[in-house]
Amino acid sequence: xxxxxxxxxxxxxxxxxxxxxxxxxxxxxxxxxxLIGRNGSGKSTLIKLAAQLIxxxxxxxxxxxxxxxHGLPAEVRSxxxxxxxNFVSEEDGLKMDDVAEFRAAWYSNWDWQRYEELLHRxxxxxxxxxxxxxxxxxxxxxxAAALAIRPKLLLLDEPSSGLDPFAWKTMMNExxxxxxxxxxxxxxxxxxxEEIKRMADYLILIDKxxxxxxxxxxxxxxxxxxxxxARDDELLAELPGIVDSALExxxxxxxxxxxxxxxxxxxxxxxxxxxxxxTLDLDEAMEYWMNGSISSV
Amino acid sequence: MRIPVQINESSAExxxxxxxxxxxxxxxxxQIAEGTLLPSIREFSADLKxxxxxxxxxxxxxxxxxxxxxxxxxxxxxxKVDTDDREAYRKQIVVDAVRELxxxxxxxxxxxxxxxxxxxxxLREEERR
Numbered sequence: 001x002x003x004x005x006x007x008x009x010x011x012x013x014x015x016x017x018x019x020x021x022x023x024x025x026x027x028x029x030x031x032x033x034x035l036i037g038r039n040g041s042g043k044s045t046l047i048k049l050a051a052q053l054i055x056x057x058x059x060x061x062x063x064x065x066x067x068x069x070h071g072l073p074a075e076v077r078s079x080x081x082x083x084x085x086n087f088v089s090e091e092d093g094l095k096m097d098d099v100a101e102f103r104a105a106w107y108s109n110w111d112w113q114r115y116e117e118l119l120h121r122x123x124x125x126x127x128x129x130x131x132x133x134x135x136x137x138x139x140x141x142x143x144a145a146a147l148a149i150r151p152k153l154l155l156l157d158e159p160s161s162g163l164d165p166f167a168w169k170t171m172m173n174e175x176x177x178x179x180x181x182x183x184x185x186x187x188x189x190x191x192x193x194e195e196i197k198r199m200a201d202y203l204i205l206i207d208k209x210x211x212x213x214x215x216x217x218x219x220x221x222x223x224x225x226x227x228x229x230a231r232d233d234e235l236l237a238e239l240p241g242i243v244d245s246a247l248e249x250x251x252x253x254x255x256x257x258x259x260x261x262x263x264x265x266x267x268x269x270x271x272x273x274x275x276x277x278x279t280l281d282l283d284e285a286m287e288y289w290m291n292g293s294i295s296s297v
Numbered sequence: 298m299r300i301p302v303q304i305n306e307s308s309a310e311x312x313x314x315x316x317x318x319x320x321x322x323x324x325x326x327x328q329i330a331e332g333t334l335l336p337s338i339r340e341f342s343a344d345l346k347x348x349x350x351x352x353x354x355x356x357x358x359x360x361x362x363x364x365x366x367x368x369x370x371x372x373x374x375x376x377k378v379d380t381d382d383r384e385a386y387r388k389q390i391v392v393d394a395v396r397e398l399x400x401x402x403x404x405x406x407x408x409x410x411x412x413x414x415x416x417x418x419x420l421r422e423e424e425r426r
Binding site: 031172176179180197198199200201202216217218221222225260264273274276277278279 | 306307308309311312340342348349350400404
């Protein structure tokens with residue numbers, strides 16, 4: 001029923017000091033997926049593969065169900081917008097509007113009205129050369145230009161770096177609009193928890209070049225719970241998914257489970273009512289995931 | 298519109314269940330009137346910081362219960378709630394609260410007799426006011 005917009009199939013890519021893969025992942029149409037992981041874990045490489053700026057050593061990347069090993073055809077390329085983490089310097093000496101003209105010629109769905117509107121919303125001064133823009137303004141320009149092509153696939157590599165909090169909020173609203181109005185599928189790498197909370201439907205966790213899988217954000221949140229119960233060592237030993245436990249006082253135990261549904265069923269069976277149950281914050285839950293305690297699916 | 302639904306971080310309930318329960322209650326009690334256009338799935342999910350998958354599930358469940366209606370291209374609206382449903386729902390809220398009370402008493406080792414006595418006492422106090 002759901003369409004796969006992008007697929008990395010058994011991808012291996014060797015970089016200077018790191019090997020990415022083998023990785024197999026899919027992005028479903030019209031969802032926002034956040035790519036998370038430590039610095040140097042391979043997030044940018046995965047995004048560059050999706051933009052076909054680089055080719056895999058093994059495996060293949062599929063766009064809208066097809067692979068294009070000899071280059072993306074114009075109509076596919078013009079449906080993909082990519083905002084890199086660092087901008088290319090070749091365009092530095094060009095004026096904003098000249099760059100926009102160039103992109104308008106290149107991307108068939110380029111929307112001038114949307115471009116102007118976005119520059120206005122982001123409060124980017126017009127007419128400047130790209131190297132005369134501040135880091136934040138340059139990023140705003142790039143995001144505006146990316147959204148102006150009305151992409152079906154939007155690839156953003158740490159889009160919020162250098163943005164002030166107001167521009168950041170505008171950016172999130174505009175990306176959301178792009179998803180809602182244009183039916184875009186979004187992949188963004190980010191370190192900012194608040195961004196993940198507000199935007200993401202799915203999470204992909206990458207660690208040292210390996211994918212720890214794809215999870216629905218709310219599934220991750222729903223699975224993990226911190227629970228306090230009256231001390232019962234026998235029961236505690238039987239509870240599923242325990243990753244952390246402590247005896248807080250003579251009669252009080254605390255534990256973290258990655259299978260709260262299973263744990264709750266067992267507690268109910270034993271007639272034990274938890275004293276308190278707490279949802280973990282997304283960053284805490286992601287840490288348990290990173291440490292290999294949570295499997296996807 | 299912004300809907301007064303709040304996710305309780307200390308609740309053991311799954312997200313979709315919390316949202317669904319609160320939204321159902323707002324509709325059935327008439328706090329959100331018939332005909333109201335609800336926020337889009339993407340908008341509501343950003344507001345609650347959950348995924349669109351969760352909100353879609355909530356809207357679908359409530360649509361199946363007849364509380365919501367989706368019009369293609371326009372959005373999701375609050376449907377008409379009939380009086381019987383409203384009464385049944387009011388009762389259910391109190392039944393749930395009584396159950397909760399019962400669980401709490403049990404967890405601190407209160408007997409049924411003690412609880413009954415406490416209830417009677419509280420009700421008498423209420424009547425004297």
